[in-house]
Amino acid sequence: MIRLEGIVKTFHGGTADENPVFSGLELAIPEGSFVTVIGSNGAGKSTLLNLISGKIFADAGRVVINGMDMGREPEHRRARYIGRIFQDPLAGTAATMSVEDNLMIAARKGFRGLRISLNAKRRVLFRDHLSRLGMGLENRMRDNVGLLSGGQRQALTLLMMVMSRPSLILLDEHTAALDPRNAARVMDLTCSFVQDYGLTTLMVTHNMAHAIRYGNRLLMMDGGKIVLDIAGEEKTSLTVEGLVKRFADLGATASDALLLARSGA
């Protein structure tokens, strides 16, 4: 379970550039939920993920992860519990290390500091994991990761994140920079990992169709607020047009609604 309680965040407070983004944000995400997050530019989606991951701190409020208030814990401490994947497919892996050495980093994290080594048994396990990606990486375990394509690297990042056994995963438009075929493959893998490992997931996307199709709950953000929170049956029967209409009904300007609709095209 993750809970955000009374989150307040203002950038450049007390200066001419003061930008209040959150003023008392509340959000509870039960364990095993897969939540998609959508919203127009500047709505606060990345700031939300940054506050959860510890990249930035809130001015006030609590970030409760597994019952512990981690709001003041630095990012590297929260990284034990939180996995994050960014849009840039090169960001989550070490280019100058081999595929198997990258996997070892993730495995060590998953074993929470226990001493484990790269032996024959572990290589068999890695090969099994890699073959699940369906990208032929099981035959390239000693290749440097820098030789892989963007789609292969993002799939590897996803696998590494799962192996590190996080309590929560944050997906920050993680398929947006991939070509459509690789984006679909990485999205399929994401869903099967989330399902198989019961991972609590927060996925920011600009693709409204994805926000509707994936996950069991959809949040729409606007101006630092959660303006729509849709789950269950209601989410299953949503359409892109219906979602745009609901956004417009909230009093958004026509241009805002159009922008959102275009971003989902």
Ligand SMILES: Nc1ncnc2c1ncn2[C@@H]1O[C@H](COP(=O)(O)OP(=O)(O)OP(=O)(O)O)[C@@H](O)[C@H]1O
């Ligand atoms: N590090 C920062 N310093 C100053 N202002 C920031 C910072 N990060 C975000 N902001 C501001 O906070 C507001 C919310 O930005 P955020 O990046 O969270 O929006 P977003 O919903 O992720 O938008 P996009 O879809 O364009 O990525 C914006 O006004 C942005 O300029």
